[in-house]
Amino acid sequence: MKIFRRQNELEKILGYKFSDEKILVRALTHPSVAEKPSDSYQRLEFLGDALLDYIVGDWLFRKYPDANEGKLTEMRRILVNSTALANIAKNLGLQNFIIYDSSAENFSLSDSILCDVYESIVGAIYVDSSLKSVEDFISRTLFKYADILLHSPKFINYKGQLLELLQSKGRQPHYIVLETTGPPHNIEFTIGVYDVDELLGIGVGASKKDAEQNAAKKALEMLAKL
Known part of the structure; x- marks a missing residue:
């Protein structure tokens, strides 16, 4: 039984099928509608943020063997930039699946929220499966845009x-x-x-x-x- 009606659609977009569907729901639940903090995406976002730093750092280390520490740090900053991750979330259409209180006054799905949800999806896939599944997801959704992001004037330091x-x-x-x-x-x-x-x-x-x-x-x- 699917927890929410569009689960199959989202899993097809993500390229990953969840074994524990409740983890996916938690990864999409904004704190404004969570009964308690652990029911929202915030803990998964915390984990996803750490995983992104590690996986992106490892990928850059292997892809650019001649880059020094400063250059690697700068490239990682560009790839895990909140604006870049928010844009990737938009490309995936994650804004259409976030669970939030649409009646709340002055609420909008900001880039900050979209970035958080992308990171929470990363954390959710890790909890549901393995590091390899997370690496595959990041490769499909982030690394495919790496060259564009790394050469974009939008992300000048x-x-x-x-x-x-x-x-x-x-x-x-x-x-x-x-x-x-x-x-x-x-x-x-x-x-x-x-x-x-x-x-x-x-x-x-x-x-x-x-x-x-x-x-x-x-x-x-x-x-x-x-």
């Missing part, structure tokens, strides 16, 4: 560029959260980047990492005009 620029002058940027807005399930961060006490730029994002990248980009644009 502005934080790294700003750090290198300021370090060449004997200084170091630091980031401060200026504001958080929105409900707990859809928080938006506003972060400022400073050179000592001078504000260089402000960025907004669905995660602290994204907001910091946007702040660094603004800072570089401002410094280029000086």
Whole structure:
């Protein structure tokens, strides 16, 4: 018996059939409709995040034998970037399967939520099966886009560029959260980047990492005009 009507459709999209269908439901359940925290996707997302870091790191290590540690770290940052994972979730159509309270005020399926659900699916496949099944899923859904992502200007490491620029002058940027807005399930961060006490730029994002990248980009644009 299928737990929800479109389970076969989703499993076909994922390329994986769950032995324990309850794990799949949990991987899709937003905290806003979970009776208790363990009924939502958050624990599976935590596990999936760790698995992604390991599997992507291992894949890059083997694919780019001449890349140094810094380059490998940068490439992994691009591939596990929340925006990239959210776009992959959209390509898979995961937004059509997430279980949430559609009547909740000011609720939207943000990139942050879509990224979380992709990671929770990764965690769910591991719990239901094996590391090999997870590697196959990530290969089908993420690694097939790796070359595009790694060469996309959208994922330029502005934080790294700003750090290198300021370090060449004997200084170091630091980031401060200026504001958080929105409900707990859809928080938006506003972060400022400073050179000592001078504000260089402000960025907004669905995660602290994204907001910091946007702040660094603004800072570089401002410094280029000086």
